[in-house]
Amino acid sequence: MNPFRLVIKELIYRKVSSIIILLTVIAASTVSVAVYTLSKASENETRKIMREQGLNLYIFPKGTDLIDFYSVNNTLTFPENYVDVLANSKTFDAVRHLTGILQLKYPNWIDPNGSSHQIVVMGYKDEAMQRFLSKQETMGFDVAKGTVHVGAHLSVNIPENETFEIRGTNGELYEFEIAKRLAEGKGMIDQGVAFNLDDLQEILDMEDQINKIEALGCVCHDGRINNARSQVQIIFSDLEVTEISSIADARENQRLMMNKYGSFIIPFILLISLLISGMLFYSNVSTRKYEIGIFKAMGNSKSFILFMFLFKAFILGLLGSIAGFFIGSWLAEYFGKEIFRFTSMSIKPLWSIFGYGIIIFPLLWMLSSWIPALLASQVDAAKTLSQD
Amino acid sequence: MLEVKNITKTYTKNGSTFTALNDVSLNVDKGDFAAIVGPSGSGKSTLLHTIGGLIKPDLGQVFYKGENVYEKNNRNANLYRKKSIGFVFQQFHLLPYLSVFENIRMSDGKKANKKSIEYYLEKCLLLSLKNKYPSELSVGEKQRTAFIRAIISEPDILLADEPTGNLDPENSRILMSLITDFHKKGGTVLLVSHDAESANYASRKITLQQGKLI
Numbered sequence: 001m002n003p004f005r006l007v008i009k010e011l012i013y014r015k016v017s018s019i020i021i022l023l024t025v026i027a028a029s030t031v032s033v034a035v036y037t038l039s040k041a042s043e044n045e046t047r048k049i050m051r052e053q054g055l056n057l058y059i060f061p062k063g064t065d066l067i068d069f070y071s072v073n074n075t076l077t078f079p080e081n082y083v084d085v086l087a088n089s090k091t092f093d094a095v096r097h098l099t100g101i102l103q104l105k106y107p108n109w110i111d112p113n114g115s116s117h118q119i120v121v122m123g124y125k126d127e128a129m130q131r132f133l134s135k136q137e138t139m140g141f142d143v144a145k146g147t148v149h150v151g152a153h154l155s156v157n158i159p160e161n162e163t164f165e166i167r168g169t170n171g172e173l174y175e176f177e178i179a180k181r182l183a184e185g186k187g188m189i190d191q192g193v194a195f196n197l198d199d200l201q202e203i204l205d206m207e208d209q210i211n212k213i214e215a216l217g218c219v220c221h222d223g224r225i226n227n228a229r230s231q232v233q234i235i236f237s238d239l240e241v242t243e244i245s246s247i248a249d250a251r252e253n254q255r256l257m258m259n260k261y262g263s264f265i266i267p268f269i270l271l272i273s274l275l276i277s278g279m280l281f282y283s284n285v286s287t288r289k290y291e292i293g294i295f296k297a298m299g300n301s302k303s304f305i306l307f308m309f310l311f312k313a314f315i316l317g318l319l320g321s322i323a324g325f326f327i328g329s330w331l332a333e334y335f336g337k338e339i340f341r342f343t344s345m346s347i348k349p350l351w352s353i354f355g356y357g358i359i360i361f362p363l364l365w366m367l368s369s370w371i372p373a374l375l376a377s378q379v380d381a382a383k384t385l386s387q388d
Numbered sequence: 389m390l391e392v393k394n395i396t397k398t399y400t401k402n403g404s405t406f407t408a409l410n411d412v413s414l415n416v417d418k419g420d421f422a423a424i425v426g427p428s429g430s431g432k433s434t435l436l437h438t439i440g441g442l443i444k445p446d447l448g449q450v451f452y453k454g455e456n457v458y459e460k461n462n463r464n465a466n467l468y469r470k471k472s473i474g475f476v477f478q479q480f481h482l483l484p485y486l487s488v489f490e491n492i493r494m495s496d497g498k499k500a501n502k503k504s505i506e507y508y509l510e511k512c513l514l515l516s517l518k519n520k521y522p523s524e525l526s527v528g529e530k531q532r533t534a535f536i537r538a539i540i541s542e543p544d545i546l547l548a549d550e551p552t553g554n555l556d557p558e559n560s561r562i563l564m565s566l567i568t569d570f571h572k573k574g575g576t577v578l579l580v581s582h583d584a585e586s587a588n589y590a591s592r593k594i595t596l597q598q599g600k601l602i
């Protein structure tokens with residue numbers, strides 16, 4: 001008789017133990033898939049939040065006092081072509097999304113009602129494409145010439161359909177179309193205006209000057225920020241890298257915590273599930289010792305008996321891994337939508353782990369049935385079948 | 389065809405040694421129908437299983453067609469049991485998740501084809517039950533199924549270990565007549581039995597007492 005059919009029939013006949021073993025695989029697979037999917041979602045969430053919050057690395061002229069940088073209207077500057085030099089460097093690959101910025105306090109901006117305000121003005125150079133790295137979607141403000149993006153607090157003072165006016169250091173009044181009124185919560189720009197860099201340089205008479213480069217460094221604790229620092233130092237010794245650590249750390253810690261729990265929960269559930277399955281496989285051997293005796297008496301080999309037990313474990317592992325994948329993905333999607341605000345819509349089944357699952361779980365469950373299967377192959381047929 | 393030469397088998401349990409077979413020798417010719425009789429614990433089943441290749445004796449040899457059964461490699465030893473030997477046990481040992489037909493089919497010999505199985509099922513009054521499971525059968529029906537399973541691949545030797553032990557007289561008679569049919573067609577039968585009536589079907593009696601032939 002076809003041994004595959006034999007295994008399937010036995011599996012169906014001993015429903016209870018088969019279902020319990022199947023449930024252990026499903027539990028392990030579900031938890032693994034759900035935790036992994038949520039961990040990936042957390043990673044994406046962190047990345048998205050970083051993008052929302054802005055770039056996490058600032059490159060300043062060496063000696064810049066960060067307190068001054070945010071409070072005074074003139075800081076150390078450097079040529080904007082530094083950005084291009086960095087972008088074209090083969091050795092500078094630790095950060096992405098290099099954006100040259102000129103950011104200053106503008107102490108006396110007069111709103112359309114005639115009131116005076118101190119605002120932040122930021123001029124954005126188009127994000128530099130790094131010559132030796134793969135292309136990627138731009139992250140920073142993309143402000144077209146002749147237009148501005150107005151921060152949420154400032155926007156309140158400018159009626160709809162009005163243009164944005166600002167007086168240059170030469171006394172001339174400049175007028176810009178408001179291309180975007182930004183939502184609240186964008187950081188410093190809430191109380192400021194984003195210009196195209198060329199426009200702001202002209203207003204402030206600071207041709208070719210910027211005072212910081214924003215960039216996105218890897219949000220990870222593997223020393224790549226230090227790497228970024230040393231890479232910048234090699235090219236421009238007059239610049240230094242500062243990490244906006246509060247945001248980066250918070251998000252990174254969140255992600256690491258998730259991974260930490262995952263790295264405990266997954267092996268724990270796996271171990272418990274494998275132990276339960278192993279015991280059930282063992283009990284299956286005891287239940288079937290007469291059957292095994294008959295197989296041997298009928299001339300079936302030890303490898304045939306091994307195969308029957310291992311194939312049973314394989315089938316249960318395979319079915320459980322498939323079911324667990326879909327349940328785990330569904331759970332991740334269900335709970336992920338509650339947890340992750342930015343990436344909720346992109347939490348989808350990770351098909352790449354489906355492939356791993358249908359290989360790993362059957363193998364693990366075959367491993368858990370290995371000792372029982374070996375014991376089965378060693379059953380003394382004469383002893384179990386004898387009447388003496 | 390079968391030569392058992394000076395076989396001895398001892399078991400050790402809880403520190404004490406028990407000799408199940410003590411220097412037993414016998415010859416079985418093709419077409420023999422021998423009943424192995426003796427009291428409980430006399431070594432009847434041990435002898436049967438030793439002949440069937442399931443218990444390796446501590447001393448002595450079992451020759452089948454001139455070849456020592458216990459010097460065969462694993463593959464040939466399995467083939468010996470698969471092709472040359474058919475076992476029937478008191479407890480039937482049918483697989484509970486297979487139907488009557490499938491239990492017989494699991495013999496896996498080329499001769500275990502549908503036509504041949506149905507021939508024996510009809511002969512043993514089981515044809516209408518071929519799709520039933522062991523739990524739906526009477527003990528007599530179970531033993532007849534086990535009997536067909538043992539002989540379906542047309543083995544040279546049928547080793548029957550107390551086959552009527554669980555049967556009522558009527559079912560015992562039916563089974564013994566089936567075994568007799570097998571024998572009449574040229575099969576060799578070694579029957580272990582407590583039951584004198586069943587043993588009377590045999591043309592030869594081998595008596596064991598405390599592991600020795602008497």
